[in-house]
Amino acid sequence: MKDLAARALNMAQTRGASYADVRVVTRAFQNIEVKNARIETVEQNESQGFGVRVIAEGAWGFASSSRSDLSDVDRVVSQALAIARASALTKRREVRLGPPEAHKGSYVSQYRLDPFMAPMSDKINLLLKADEAMRRLATPDVQLITTGELSFVREYKTFASTEGALIDQEIVQSGCEIGALATNDAGEVQTRTYPWGRHQQTRGFEFVLEQDLVGNAPRVAEEAIRLLTADVCPNSDSTTVILGGSQVGLQIHESCGHPVELDRVMGTEASFTGTSFLTPEKLNNFYYGSELINLTADATIPGGLGSFGYDDEGVPAQRVDIVKNGKFVGYLTSRETAQELGLERSNGTMRAAGWNRIPLIRMTNVSLLPGTWKLDDLIADTDDGIFFDTNRSWSIDDRRLNFQFGTEVGWEIKGGKITRLLKNPIYTGITPNFWRSCDAVCNEEHWVVWGIPNCGKGQPPQVMATGHGAAPARFRNVKVFSKT
Amino acid sequence: MLGPDKAKELAQSALTSSKADQTEIILRSVDSSLTRFANNAIHQNVAESDSTVRVRVALGKRVGVAELNDLSADGIRRAVETARAIAQLQPVNPDFKGLPPPQPIQPVESFVARTADFSPEARAKVVAAICRQAASNRLSAAGAFKTESYELAVANSLGTFAYHPGTLADLHAVMSADSGTGFASAASPDVRDLNGDAVGGEAMDKALRARNPLALQPGEYAVLLEPAAVADVLRFLGFYSFNALAVQEDRSFMKDHFGEKVMHESVSITDDGHSAETFSVPFDYEGVPKQRVTLIENGIARGVTFDSYTAGKAGGDAQSTGHSLPAPNTRGPIPMHLFLSPGSSSRDEIIRSITLGVLVTRFWYTRVVHPRQVMMTGMTRDGTFLIEQGEITQPIKSMRFTTSYLEVLKNAVQIGRETKLFHEEWVGQSQRVPALLTEDFNFTGVTQ
Numbered sequence: 001m002k003d004l005a006a007r008a009l010n011m012a013q014t015r016g017a018s019y020a021d022v023r024v025v026t027r028a029f030q031n032i033e034v035k036n037a038r039i040e041t042v043e044q045n046e047s048q049g050f051g052v053r054v055i056a057e058g059a060w061g062f063a064s065s066s067r068s069d070l071s072d073v074d075r076v077v078s079q080a081l082a083i084a085r086a087s088a089l090t091k092r093r094e095v096r097l098g099p100p101e102a103h104k105g106s107y108v109s110q111y112r113l114d115p116f117m118a119p120m121s122d123k124i125n126l127l128l129k130a131d132e133a134m135r136r137l138a139t140p141d142v143q144l145i146t147t148g149e150l151s152f153v154r155e156y157k158t159f160a161s162t163e164g165a166l167i168d169q170e171i172v173q174s175g176c177e178i179g180a181l182a183t184n185d186a187g188e189v190q191t192r193t194y195p196w197g198r199h200q201q202t203r204g205f206e207f208v209l210e211q212d213l214v215g216n217a218p219r220v221a222e223e224a225i226r227l228l229t230a231d232v233c234p235n236s237d238s239t240t241v242i243l244g245g246s247q248v249g250l251q252i253h254e255s256c257g258h259p260v261e262l263d264r265v266m267g268t269e270a271s272f273t274g275t276s277f278l279t280p281e282k283l284n285n286f287y288y289g290s291e292l293i294n295l296t297a298d299a300t301i302p303g304g305l306g307s308f309g310y311d312d313e314g315v316p317a318q319r320v321d322i323v324k325n326g327k328f329v330g331y332l333t334s335r336e337t338a339q340e341l342g343l344e345r346s347n348g349t350m351r352a353a354g355w356n357r358i359p360l361i362r363m364t365n366v367s368l369l370p371g372t373w374k375l376d377d378l379i380a381d382t383d384d385g386i387f388f389d390t391n392r393s394w395s396i397d398d399r400r401l402n403f404q405f406g407t408e409v410g411w412e413i414k415g416g417k418i419t420r421l422l423k424n425p426i427y428t429g430i431t432p433n434f435w436r437s438c439d440a441v442c443n444e445e446h447w448v449v450w451g452i453p454n455c456g457k458g459q460p461p462q463v464m465a466t467g468h469g470a471a472p473a474r475f476r477n478v479k480v481f482s483k484t
Numbered sequence: 485m486l487g488p489d490k491a492k493e494l495a496q497s498a499l500t501s502s503k504a505d506q507t508e509i510i511l512r513s514v515d516s517s518l519t520r521f522a523n524n525a526i527h528q529n530v531a532e533s534d535s536t537v538r539v540r541v542a543l544g545k546r547v548g549v550a551e552l553n554d555l556s557a558d559g560i561r562r563a564v565e566t567a568r569a570i571a572q573l574q575p576v577n578p579d580f581k582g583l584p585p586p587q588p589i590q591p592v593e594s595f596v597a598r599t600a601d602f603s604p605e606a607r608a609k610v611v612a613a614i615c616r617q618a619a620s621n622r623l624s625a626a627g628a629f630k631t632e633s634y635e636l637a638v639a640n641s642l643g644t645f646a647y648h649p650g651t652l653a654d655l656h657a658v659m660s661a662d663s664g665t666g667f668a669s670a671a672s673p674d675v676r677d678l679n680g681d682a683v684g685g686e687a688m689d690k691a692l693r694a695r696n697p698l699a700l701q702p703g704e705y706a707v708l709l710e711p712a713a714v715a716d717v718l719r720f721l722g723f724y725s726f727n728a729l730a731v732q733e734d735r736s737f738m739k740d741h742f743g744e745k746v747m748h749e750s751v752s753i754t755d756d757g758h759s760a761e762t763f764s765v766p767f768d769y770e771g772v773p774k775q776r777v778t779l780i781e782n783g784i785a786r787g788v789t790f791d792s793y794t795a796g797k798a799g800g801d802a803q804s805t806g807h808s809l810p811a812p813n814t815r816g817p818i819p820m821h822l823f824l825s826p827g828s829s830s831r832d833e834i835i836r837s838i839t840l841g842v843l844v845t846r847f848w849y850t851r852v853v854h855p856r857q858v859m860m861t862g863m864t865r866d867g868t869f870l871i872e873q874g875e876i877t878q879p880i881k882s883m884r885f886t887t888s889y890l891e892v893l894k895n896a897v898q899i900g901r902e903t904k905l906f907h908e909e910w911v912g913q914s915q916r917v918p919a920l921l922t923e924d925f926n927f928t929g930v931t932q
Contacts, residue, residue: 033814038577041812042570045551049534061604062530066553079531086519086604087526090612120573145733183734189856268522270626270665271658274848274865277932356532393851395884397863402884402931404861406853424854426861428884428929459628460518460530461909483853483886 005160007070008052011077013162017054017084019097020077021161023312024050024068025355027153030116034127034148037135042120049355052080058094059087064356097335098345102164103316107309109171110302111204115152118205123150126213130178133217137180142225145181149198150174150208151453153465157312165314173305173465174207175200175453178217180224190227190423192220192408196246196390200451200465201303223409226421233386233410233425233482240385240413241427241478242378245442247407248368249450249468250391255431256288256295257363257466259400260322260330261349262337264361273457274398277431278328280341288328289435292371295323297332299348299364304467305451306366308351312359315348322366326436332361353462360458365449367469371441375472378440380416386480387411387418388425396431404428406483424482434475442471485600486513486535486555486635488647494537495639498560502641504541504568506583510769510810511555511637512536515600519607522626524615526608539567540811542583546574549812581796584804586644589773592757592764599651599675600633607631610655614684618659623691625684627657631675638771646771651675652763654907657683658866659691664879666690667845667866669712671907671914673763690845690867697879699930700870706841707925708834708871709892711904715915716847716862717889718753718822719908724855725890726755726779727807728794729816735855737890738785746785747893750827753780755789755819757806762821763907763914767806774806777819780893791817824917827899834898834921836874842883842925843869843876858889863931884929895923 001024012020026048033041051064054077061084063076127148134146153173160166179193194216201207243251259276263269278286288295299317301307308317313335322330332349333341350359379387388407396403410425411418449469456463486494495509513535520528537560538551548570552563607629618625632652639645655678656669668686670678709717723730730736737746757765757774767773770792778786790798791808794817807817835843842864850862863882870878900918907914 033812035814038579039574040814041549042574043549043551043812044566044570047534047536047553049553051532060527060529062528064530064532066534066536083517083529083531083604086608087529089605089608090521090525090615092523092525120570124573124575143734181733181735187856189735189854266523267624267626267660268520268527270522270624270660271628271656271667356534358528358530393853393861395849395851395861395863397882397884397931398848398865399931402863402882402929404884404886404929406861426853426886430932456910459520459528459909460516460532460630483859 001158004050004068004070004073005158007073008077009160009162011074012052012054015081017056017081019055019162020052021159022050022052023157023159023355025155025157027155027354028116030152032123032127032150034131036146037131039124047354051355052076053358054080054084055095056081056084057088059084059091060095061087062358095336096339098339100163101314103310103314104166105309106168109202109307111172113205115172115174115205116154130213130217133214134180134221137218137221137225141184142228143183144221148178150176151198159312159314161314167310167314169309171202171308172204173200173202174204175451176208176211176213178213178220180221182224182228184228188228190224191392192224193390194220198453200305200453201449202305202307203303227409227423230421230423233422233480235481237479238477239480240382241475241480242382242385242387243473244389245446245448245470245472246450247388247391248470248473250394252366252368252468252470253363253452253466254394254396255400255403256322257366260332261361262331262333262341265331266337266340272459277399277401282328284329286328287326287436288323288432289326290438291326292438292441293323293326293435294369295366296320296369297322297364297366301365301449301467304365304449305453305465306364306467311348311350312352313346313350315346318348320347332363334361351464353464357462360462362464363466365467365469368441370444370447370471373440373442375442375446378442378474379413379418382413382474383415385413386422386425387413388427401431403431425480426482427478427480429478437476438473439476440474442473446471491635491637491647492645494555494560495637495645497557498537498539498564499639499641501561502541502564504543506542506641508540508583508640510538513635514632516632517604518628518630519611520628521611521615524619524625526611529604537563538810539563541567541571542580543571545576545578545580546571547577547580548574579793579797581792583640583642584770584772584792585642587773589646589767592766594673594764595649596651596674599631599653599673602631602675610680613680614657617684617688621688621692623659623661623688625657625659630654638767638769640771644771646767648765650763650765652907653678655680655683657687659687661691661695663696664691664694665866666694671905694867694879697881700880700883702927702929704924704926706838706921706923708838708841708843708919708921710845710919711917712846712906713844714824714917714920715906716850717892718824718915718917719913720858720860720889722819722822722913724852724858726788726819727816728788728790728798731788732794732797737856738788741785744785745783747780747783748896749783750899751780751783751893751896752825754778754823755821756823757821759821761916762905768808769810770808772804772806772808777805789817789819818913820913822915826901826903826918828901829898831900831919834900834919835871835876837898838871839873841871843871853886860889861886882931883927885926886928887926892922892925896920897923
């Protein structure tokens with residue numbers, strides 16, 4: 001790999017690149033899915049290749065190939081340079097990267113049990129046992145579709161640049177999910193999943209075992225069945241809402257994580273994933289949430305799905321403040337966008353979904369820091385409200401203001417107690433108004449770094465893994481309703 | 485490019501090296517380039533070359549799948565061995581009916597050399613012209629221009645060998661004024677069909693009209709969905725309703741309603757991978773020839789798409805319609821070449837027929853709220869306008885909707901006569917659709 005990288009960088013420089021970097025990546029993916037007591041999928045994929053990113057004539061070019069042999073390096077480097085020179089035809093200013101990032105180092109994500117070495121039979125049996133525990137709950141009146149999934153990723157990558165960076169990383173991810181989809185003759189369809197869709201971390205097989213899929217399976221199926229005949233979530237223009245921890249995680253992802261991506265702010269995603277309401281004049285000058293809201297982007301959290309040693313520009317992983325006591329204080333940046341905003345350095349959030357993609361600004365672990373409440377106390381403190389748990393549908397506008405989220409389950413709270421199950425609950429709002437209405441965040445006992453393995457961005461499309469530390473939180477004056 | 489002879493040679497070597505009872509080989513090769521622009525300049529400009537071999541082996545009814553992007557002899561051997569090792573660990577899958585036997589395939593022509601050979605400079609010139617259009621009107625242009633060539637080959641140990649090369653060109657632009665945006669796009673296998681000036685001009689016109697939008701009160705309105713929005717409607721119906729797995733699992737509104745009227749009589753929907761009017765592919769990922777499937781005919785539910793798995797599960801005389809995705813496929817046989825038949829109205833005629841309504845250019849971030857009714861939520865984007873007394877009178881802020889796509893087509897009282905082709909990037913589905921007018925479309929919110 002290092003020979004390939006050295007050759008690519010040398011060629012790029014000798015042919016006129018003012019900057020070049022190369023990533024050589026091998027990514028293995030294993031996926032096991034069970035459905036209705038049958039094995040639906042056992043699949044193992046491996047993708048390897050290299051990508052060369054250059055600046056020539058002040059503009060970017062990138063080319064990549066799966067043929068990781070020296071003979072293809074010439075062609076790819078030439079292609080990247082030709083592309084950069086084509087980009088320069090529309091250039092309005094030279095690309096500036098700021099001070100060099102010439103780090104040398106290595107990083108291996110921590111895991112105890114190598115998920116690729118864990119016996120396949122253990123993995124299959126785990127899913128089949130969970131499936132059986134769910135299917136036991138089926139009744140003649142209810143059709144159950146039960147599912148389970150395990151996913152494992154191992155990525156080796158070498159990054160090198162003409163500035164002198166040389167970095168090796170190995171990152172392992174493990175993820176799991178079980179679910180029950182219940183239908184009845186009345187045409188009702190309801191779903192429950194656990195932990196929440198596919199939960200994933202940069203850890204080993206021990207992460208999957210800790211989730212206790214089998215122990216949670218009966219509850220998942222039972223709640224899916226109960227939802228078929230549950231009351232519909234009532235409509236209210238203004239009520240109190242408590243979000244479960246995973247839903248807070250998704251709320252952070254969509255309404256905080258994306259709008260603080262500085263590439264969106266600067267318009268470079270305008271035609272696809274959109275822009276951001278958090279425009280530069282709001283930095284250090286805008287109250288994003290109540291004073292309880294403290295958000296960080298921290299790529300150093302052990303096990304977080306957005307954790308790594310160095311980003312794909314060779315910048316070391318960092319922890320940075322995004323919102324402090326409610327005030328908006330920081331963006332996620334790249335080397336180029338940091339310069340455009342007048343910042344000294346990038347805070348290291350550029351990641352590529354593979355050897356064949358360029359790095360983009362991506363969330364690391366964007367988290368809401370824990371508060372002081374125990375969940376039981378928070379419910380007891382709530383006179384009239386709804387507890388929303390486990391995301392089912394999510395949508396937000398292209399500036400990340402108007403959002404609408406539905407969850408799998410709602411629980412009515414009356415007089416400080418959970419009183420009944422509610423189906424099809426939806427809440428909606430405007431991002432800063434919503435976060436300003438937060439008056440309680442649960443404590444570290446409830447805080448989990450939830451993993452989102454499927455965040456989409458960029459063209460060609462890239463799927464990225466992000467993490468979100470979150471605990472349940474309460475919000476006032478929220479519009480809720482249901483759709484059946 | 486591998487070419488058919490090399491593809492056949494590689495597939496044959498893989499089949500020969502396999503000791504499984506049945507073996508399937510899928511070879512895919514892609515050369516793809518994409519020029520992305522924003523703020524009136526190219527800011528991302530990329531290319532990739534990749535080739536993969538995907539192997540499915542069956543040991544009796546135990547099935548394993550492995551994929552590598554290494555077409556060397558060693559790589560292919562490793563893929564076959566990995567798939568076999570996985571199959572050996574599996575319990576018997578009684579639903580596996582075996583690989584489909586070879587069937588005659590009618591080739592289609594969808595490879596255009598000038599698209600495959602389109603250079604970075606040629607893409608940059610098209611983009612530069614769009615950026616100049618924007619700059620001259622004090623607008624900011626963003627978008628992407630993709631050109632791609634690909635090959636797909638499917639072979640199996642029963643004698644199937646199918647090979648198809650194709651190309652794709654896709655251009656879209658969003659132009660932004662200080663308080664409004666406009667979108668336009670074009671797509672075709674032939675890059676010469678894409679008129680950059682026209683795409684830029686349409687996006688520019690929309691953006692200029694979209695300035696200073698008003699907030700419209702949410703509620704039910706007659707809505708003219710332009711083709712980009714209609715494409716989204718068909719996309720989700722394909723995923724959630726029009727495939728056999730969704731019916732078999734009780735998730736589709738089509739179940740128990742075949743032969744019944746489920747949509748407005750103006751609506752006819754087909755899937756046709758052979759049509760020259762789409763990004764045609766003549767066979768599926770099992771090497772089964774694609775059939776033209778009538779899904780909705782004059783509002784009446786007629787059929788859904790099958791792969792060999794769902795056909796086997798259905799029993800009787802059910803056959804694969806050539807809609808398999810690469811195994812293992814948990815999503816079902818998704819229709820990948822959808823068509824909504826055009827009507828007789830021009831866009832202007834539809835607008836003139838609206839007393840009070842909304843024109844929607846495209847949707848954004850659409851998600852299923854409830855699958856059986858295809859109840860959706862999402863936002864409008866890049867050109868939403870109020871129509872009053874037969875004229876577009878005001879730009880309005882992007883609206884949130886929560887409505888059933890099934891209801892959208894039940895209430896589709898007029899269908900446009902011009903169709904447009906779209907290619908969805910994430911799964912590669914294409915839709916050729918006209919605009920349509922639907923009544924009682926439910927807007928539930930408005931953004932700031």
